[in-house]
Amino acid sequence: MAHLSLHHFLVIGALLFGFGLLAVVTRRNAVAVLMGIELILNAANLNLVAFGRYVAGGISGQVFSLFVIVLAAAEAAVGLAIILTLYQMSRNIDASQATTLKQ
Amino acid sequence: MELTLQHAAHHLVPLATQTASYLWLIPSFPLVGAFINATMGVRLQRRFGKGLVHSIGIGAMVASFAVACVAFVTLFGLDAEDRFLQDTLWKAFSAGKISVDLGFALDPLSMMMTLIITFIGTLIHVFSIGYMADEPSYWRFFAYLNLFIFSMLLLVMGDNFVLMFFGWEGVGLCSYLLIAFWYTDSQKAAAGMKAFIVNRFGDFGFLMGLFLLFWALGGAWQKAPDGKTTYVETDVHAAAYVAAARGEGHGVAHVEVGPTLNFRELRDQIVIADTGVAEKLKSQKLFGFGILAMIGILLFVGAMGKSAQLPLHVWLPDAMAGPTPVSALIHAATMVTAGVYMVARLNFIFALSPTAMGWVAFIGALTALFAASIGFFQYDIKKVLAYSTVSQLGFMFIGVGVGAYWAGAYHLLTHAFFKATLFLGSGSVILGCHHEQDMRKMGGLGKLMPVTKWTYLVACFAIAGFPWASGFYSKDEILWKAFTQEGMAFPFLGLTPHLGQLIYLMGIVAATGTSFYMFRSYYMTFTGVYRGGHGHGDGHDHGDEHGHGHGHVPHESPRSITFVLVALATGAVLAAVIGIPYAWTGHAPLLEQWLEPALPAMVKFAEASHSTEFLFQFIGVSAGVIGWFFARMLYKDNRSQVPAQLLERWKRAWTIVYNKYYVDELYQATVIRGAVSLARVLSWFDKYLVDGLVNLAGAVTRAFANIDGVIDRYLVDGAVNLVAGSALSAGSILRRVQTGRIQTYLYGALVGAIAIVLLNFIIK
Numbered sequence: 001m002a003h004l005s006l007h008h009f010l011v012i013g014a015l016l017f018g019f020g021l022l023a024v025v026t027r028r029n030a031v032a033v034l035m036g037i038e039l040i041l042n043a044a045n046l047n048l049v050a051f052g053r054y055v056a057g058g059i060s061g062q063v064f065s066l067f068v069i070v071l072a073a074a075e076a077a078v079g080l081a082i083i084l085t086l087y088q089m090s091r092n093i094d095a096s097q098a099t100t101l102k103q
Numbered sequence: 104m105e106l107t108l109q110h111a112a113h114h115l116v117p118l119a120t121q122t123a124s125y126l127w128l129i130p131s132f133p134l135v136g137a138f139i140n141a142t143m144g145v146r147l148q149r150r151f152g153k154g155l156v157h158s159i160g161i162g163a164m165v166a167s168f169a170v171a172c173v174a175f176v177t178l179f180g181l182d183a184e185d186r187f188l189q190d191t192l193w194k195a196f197s198a199g200k201i202s203v204d205l206g207f208a209l210d211p212l213s214m215m216m217t218l219i220i221t222f223i224g225t226l227i228h229v230f231s232i233g234y235m236a237d238e239p240s241y242w243r244f245f246a247y248l249n250l251f252i253f254s255m256l257l258l259v260m261g262d263n264f265v266l267m268f269f270g271w272e273g274v275g276l277c278s279y280l281l282i283a284f285w286y287t288d289s290q291k292a293a294a295g296m297k298a299f300i301v302n303r304f305g306d307f308g309f310l311m312g313l314f315l316l317f318w319a320l321g322g323a324w325q326k327a328p329d330g331k332t333t334y335v336e337t338d339v340h341a342a343a344y345v346a347a348a349r350g351e352g353h354g355v356a357h358v359e360v361g362p363t364l365n366f367r368e369l370r371d372q373i374v375i376a377d378t379g380v381a382e383k384l385k386s387q388k389l390f391g392f393g394i395l396a397m398i399g400i401l402l403f404v405g406a407m408g409k410s411a412q413l414p415l416h417v418w419l420p421d422a423m424a425g426p427t428p429v430s431a432l433i434h435a436a437t438m439v440t441a442g443v444y445m446v447a448r449l450n451f452i453f454a455l456s457p458t459a460m461g462w463v464a465f466i467g468a469l470t471a472l473f474a475a476s477i478g479f480f481q482y483d484i485k486k487v488l489a490y491s492t493v494s495q496l497g498f499m500f501i502g503v504g505v506g507a508y509w510a511g512a513y514h515l516l517t518h519a520f521f522k523a524t525l526f527l528g529s530g531s532v533i534l535g536c537h538h539e540q541d542m543r544k545m546g547g548l549g550k551l552m553p554v555t556k557w558t559y560l561v562a563c564f565a566i567a568g569f570p571w572a573s574g575f576y577s578k579d580e581i582l583w584k585a586f587t588q589e590g591m592a593f594p595f596l597g598l599t600p601h602l603g604q605l606i607y608l609m610g611i612v613a614a615t616g617t618s619f620y621m622f623r624s625y626y627m628t629f630t631g632v633y634r635g636g637h638g639h640g641d642g643h644d645h646g647d648e649h650g651h652g653h654g655h656v657p658h659e660s661p662r663s664i665t666f667v668l669v670a671l672a673t674g675a676v677l678a679a680v681i682g683i684p685y686a687w688t689g690h691a692p693l694l695e696q697w698l699e700p701a702l703p704a705m706v707k708f709a710e711a712s713h714s715t716e717f718l719f720q721f722i723g724v725s726a727g728v729i730g731w732f733f734a735r736m737l738y739k740d741n742r743s744q745v746p747a748q749l750l751e752r753w754k755r756a757w758t759i760v761y762n763k764y765y766v767d768e769l770y771q772a773t774v775i776r777g778a779v780s781l782a783r784v785l786s787w788f789d790k791y792l793v794d795g796l797v798n799l800a801g802a803v804t805r806a807f808a809n810i811d812g813v814i815d816r817y818l819v820d821g822a823v824n825l826v827a828g829s830a831l832s833a834g835s836i837l838r839r840v841q842t843g844r845i846q847t848y849l850y851g852a853l854v855g856a857i858a859i860v861l862l863n864f865i866i867k
Contacts, residue, residue, distance in 0.1 A: 099843025
């Protein structure tokens with residue numbers, strides 16, 4: 001088994017971030033967009049933990065990612081609630097159609 | 104003459120005044136009547152009919168006459184010297200040396216005027232009931248008439264020049280209002296304006312004379328050695344003060360010397376020789392002319408306007424456009440005599456200046472002759488009477504001019520009666536003939552209107568100067584006094600010895616003419632056969648309104664009119680009683696005795712025997728008879744062909760006289776054209792120079808404003824709009840970025856992030 005280095009984590013994190021971003025910008029389903037955001041947040045978490053293990057030391061990286069997980073949960077709750085309301089309003093959760101806030 | 108000696112012997116003292124606190128009532132009643140009718144008349148007339156309207160007007164007149172009678176009785180009960188009632192209400196104003204009271208005074212002269220005004224005024228109010236019966240704005244007529252009486256009473260009763268002038272203007276206003284009473288007829292409205300404007304010319308002279316008198320009585324501006332200009336009292340004042348302080352001098356003690364507007368104060372300081380005021384005035388000169396002559400002439404210019412003397416007589420014939428009662432009251436009996444009254448009131452001033460006397464008497468004589476000659480050929484019955492009035496006023500001015508003040512005032516009184524009778528008689532005729540005034544369309548009315556005929560005839564005898572009718576006594580006294588007056592001067596010529604005789608000659612010719620044209624009007628109107636009727640009255644329905652079924656044949660006027668005619672004609676005869684001359688009875692005429700305290704001026708007349716006086720009276724009567732004889736021969740029953748032949752023969756002369764010597768045309772060519780061309784020049788000046796300047800200023804301002812506007816529009820507005828516009832266009836560009844799609848924003852954020860990362864690399 002090869003030695004796991006920081007670079008591996010970073011590559012995985014970058015990939016995760018890339019996929020997440022791709023999902024956010026391409027998917028029309030609002031739930032899918034929310035899922036993409038989760039991927040991005042998790043990519044960031046991976047980077048935080050990895051940098052905490054290889055560069056900074058201590059537990060500050062893990063504490064940060066715990067905060068991010070809590071924040072992600074809250075964000076998901078708020079996001080899903082918005083989506084639910086959006087659905088109730090227009091029977092539709094297509095993100096590209098929901099342009100009412102433009103006005 | 105004994106009378107003159109009496110005058111001279113009589114020692115003049117200041118007038119004693121008796122307070123009579125009710126005098127203000129006399130003018131107040133007509134004022135209240137005028138006020139009620141003017142403010143509520145239209146409603147009263149609609150609600151209660153015309154009866155109430157004329158009851159108010161006549162009631163005011165009767166009340167006023169009653170109070171005047173009380174005043175007369177009071178005045179009569181006093182000693183001749185003390186006949187002066189005074190009622191000062193309050194001080195109207197004072198400024199500098201002027202102090203004016205609102206005060207009324209009655210001395211024998213103003214008492215006589217007050218009685219004439221209220222008595223004849225009352226009768227004419229009664230006459231108006233019948234004459235104006237068809238008039239819709241009846242209330243307006245009575246309001247004006249009452250207002251006129253108020254102004255006239257103010258004129259004669261005011262104890263100072265200011266009140267007199269107020270009344271003077273007031274009667275002018277009422278005259279204007281009443282001449283233009285039927286103002287929808289533009290000719291009548293124009294006649295009213297003419298009267299008003301011609302009177303303004305006279306008023307200007309009156310005011311100038313007044314100012315000059317006020318100024319002459321005062322001190323002078325003098326330069327003191329230190330260069331300061333100060334107002335100093337003259338030595339006259341100083342002497343009077345010293346005398347007053349010492350209690351010396353006959354009667355000077357209570358006489359205030361100095362400029363005054365009060366008639367009594369003026370009289371006292373001028374007639375009492377010890378004050379020295381008369382001497383001072385006599386010696387005073389302005390621009391090389393005697394100041395007294397100038398004052399007299401200028402004051403008389405005022406009288407010329409009001410009393411229609413040459414050349415300001417032109418308004419009076421036109422004033423006949425007014426209703427006939429107005430012609431009788433204002434333009435015959437009262438208002439036009441205001442000038443005569445004014446000269447008689449200021450007798451002590453006029454008597455001091457031979458030039459002023461000569462001027463007044465000569466203009467009077469000229470007017471008497473001139474107007475009488477126009478009266479010869481008029482066909483309009485009211486025009487004949489109008490020129491007759493002008494002529495008779497000329498006689499009055501001969502009287503007050505030559506110094507026979509009482510005779511002038513007496514002629515004023517007799518004229519008021521007989522001319523009012525004549526005018527009202529003509530009014531009755533006009534009413535009977537359905538508003539026809541042309542004597543050629545009358546004739547034969549004597550049988551149809553007997554009362555009118557007889558009263559008219561009586562008045563004709565009175566005006567023509569037949570004995571036992573009043574006009575004889577007044578006219579002959581005037582002419583006799585003119586003949587014996589030797590001390591008159593003519594302006595610029597100095598003392599003129601035979602001016603009195605010349606005036607007498609003019610007067611006697613005018614008197615002959617008067618008799619002729621008056622009897623001519625009588626014969627044309629009342630004898631012969633009726634020449635009107637057909638072709639007239641077809642479009643009228645007055646007949647029915649007058650209670651007669653026919654519209655063609657003239658008829659006698661209602662009782663209210665004939666009653667007044669009889670009353671006035673009786674007065675015209677009875678007025679003779681108070682003027683029977685000294686030569687007949689051995690004592691001075693009653694009126695002369697009555698007026699004597701009010702006429703303190705001492706004028707000398709030549710001595711003449713009674714036989715000479717009788718001779719002159721005979722000449723006077725013959726003048727009247729000759730005029731009557733020719734009128735009867737030419738015009739009785741309209742049978743004689745001679746008038747028509749004479750007219751053919753003297754066509755050109757006739758045309759000139761018939762057209763009133765073209766005086767109106769002369770005015771048209773000189774005064775009116777001059778005024779109009781001056782107006783045109785001023786209008787041109789106004790239009791091109793003044794307007795040009797104003798327009799230039801406007802144009803300059805506008806040019807500046809335009810430049811400013813350009814700056815504003817393009818620079819300031821441009822900058823503001825540029826800011827707004829750029830914000831707007833930036834917004835419209837940027838709004839496209841805001842699609843509302845979340846992914847688009849994310850793309851933007853992504854691109855930004857990538858760009859920052861790239862920049863980060865590049866800048867490093």
